[in-house]
Amino acid sequence: MTTEPSVRVEDKLFYNRYLVDAGRAHIKVRPHTAPTPALLTLLKVCPARCYELNDKGQVEVTVDGCVECGTCRVIGEPGGDIEWSYPRGGYGVLFKFG
Amino acid sequence: MIEERFDAIVVGAGMAGNAAALTLAQRGLKVLQLERGEYSGSKNVQGAILYADMLEKLIPDFREDAPLERHLVEQRFWMMDDRAHVGLHYRSEDFNEERPNRYTIIRAQFDKWFSSKVREAGAVVLCETTVTELVQDAYGRVIGVRTDRHDGEVHADVVVLAEGVNGLLGTRAHLRNIPRPDNVALAVKEMHFLPRETIEARFNLKGDEGTVIEAAGTISRGMTGMGFIYANKECVSLGIGCLVADFQSTGETPYGLLERFKTHPSVAPLIEGSEVKEYSAHLIPEGGYNAIPQLYGEGWVVVGDAAQLNNAIHREGSNLAMTSGRIAAEAIFQIKSRRDPMTAQNLALYKKMLDDSFVIKDLKKYKDMPQLMHIQSQNFFLTYPQLVSKAMQNFVRVDGTPKTEKEKTTLRSFVKARSWTGLFGDAFRLARAWR
DSSP states (O other): OOOOOOOOHHHHHTTSEEEOOTTOOSEEEOOOSSOOHHHHHHHHHOTTOOEEEOTTSOEEEOGGGOOOOOHHHHHHTTTTSEEEOOOSTTOEEEOSOO | OOOSOEEEEEEOOSHHHHHHHHHHHHTTOOEEEEOSSSSTTTTOOOOOEEEHHHHHTTOTTGGGTSOEEEEEEEEEEEEEOSSOEEEEEEEOGGGSOSSOSEEEEOHHHHHHHHHHHHHHTTOEEEOSOOEEEEEEOTTSOEEEEEESSTTOEEEEEEEEEOOOTTOSHHHHTTSSOOOOGGGEEEEEEEEEEOOHHHHHHHTTOOTTEEEEEEEEEGGGTTSSEEEEEEEOSSEEEEEEEEEHHHHHHHOOOHHHHHHHHHHSTTTHHHHTTOEEEEEEEEEEEOOGGGGOOOOEETTEEEOGGGGTOOBTTTTBOHHHHHHHHHHHHHHHHHHHHTTOOOOHHHHHHHHHHHHTSHHHHHHHHTTTHHHHHHHTHHIIIIIHHHHHHHHHHHHHOOSSOOHHHHHHHHHHHHHHHHHHHHHHHHHHHHHHHHO
16 A cells, blocks of 8 residues: 545535535445444545544444445445435536536 | 326436437437436536547537537557656647547536437436336336336336446346446546636647547556546546556555646646646446346346446447447337337347447457456556656666667566566467457
8 A cells, every 4th residue: 555645535525516415315334333344445445535434433424525426335235334325316416517 | 206108218317318318209209318417417427528420320410519628639648657658649630620520528518418409309308306216017027217206106118227337226126236346447537627728738739629648557556547638628627547446455545546646747737727626436337348237128228337338448438328328219219110019029129239339349349358457457557657667768868878788678677577478478468358
């Protein structure tokens, strides 16, 4: 692994338009005590850094900045680590350029 | 939600969905198109290059009002190490033709325009509607879709799944599998805005001329992947994508790669002083021919990215999507004209027509490439770019070393890194996969 340049993903997400569907997360992480390797991968691979470790060492997801690429679904859904849907019609990220 | 029954429901309003809906509507079929975004294009992401020929087959006079950015007069391929790039640069005045062959586009804007053509042709287009499930009868035949609208079930003779690489419906109904991590690349992209004149000066362009830079090498840190830089009118699309399986095994972050690509000494001057206005990410189907799922069944067909129809070697995706959407629609129209039911047996016509087109022929040609690139990713994306760069520097730097000595040094560096067997083996495998 190589050293990480200082990138603030949050700053990148501020460029985007979102319509957040409050209280209806379209992705859910299966409850766990210790994260599986797949869940730990999501901490790094999610391009919007939606996945983070909480202070109990569990992986949590915050979907507000999600760019709906589906990478976490490809990694996490087959093993049942996450439940994945698209946001309700009209909600989520709204690309101006795409 | 809508009482009436449709001839066809098209799920998705990307290139494949729009091509299918347009073709069906133009032939007089009753079409419903469903799109989860606020407008067609608001969920779509691409580099993006548009190939004129495939769109011309759908909308012959598209140049009159389509939102096109620049027509491409130049293509650059860069093989990069951390401080240099070795480039192949093709530029031709032939591309300044009356009906140019390739354009850069901005997908959200282009898709909005494409969608307006679909509506004009008579299709019912419903946006802000997420399709949650396929409706199947007791025999497993697809008879419609369920949406997230109130009373959101709607029926049709056939459903065209143009739901994209990460489509939920086909996979939830077990018609195909979720793409494997080694069959999809994750690409991240930024839109860098600069004054028009600045872009033209930096990329050596005039008027609406455009250029494309595609880059491979150490920028992907040994992973199978590529960077790209496309010049639009007033912005530059810049991004990088690598196989999801490689992200998994290396622990690299996509935004980390993007940042390093942007700060590379060959790239940084091109975007210096730009204003970034969007950051996006998208999966790209990279599995090629061997990853194509079942394309049709009882009451359904699948088109575009959802069917893994992407030629990763030639960076062709949206034209395969458009073509597969059009062909699926033509097959459906033929079946409908004969008043035959939309059974799997009849819809096999779509696959037959697709097999006869460049779409499947091209994908078949390169069927061994995805695996070769993946297994050999360290060599193709790390070792060779570094060796070639070193060899170039050795060739051009004049320092009093006799040329024979220089050649020996270069050759030794290749043999040391890959051995004679390795070098010949790689060349042989590459040639065989390419043929």
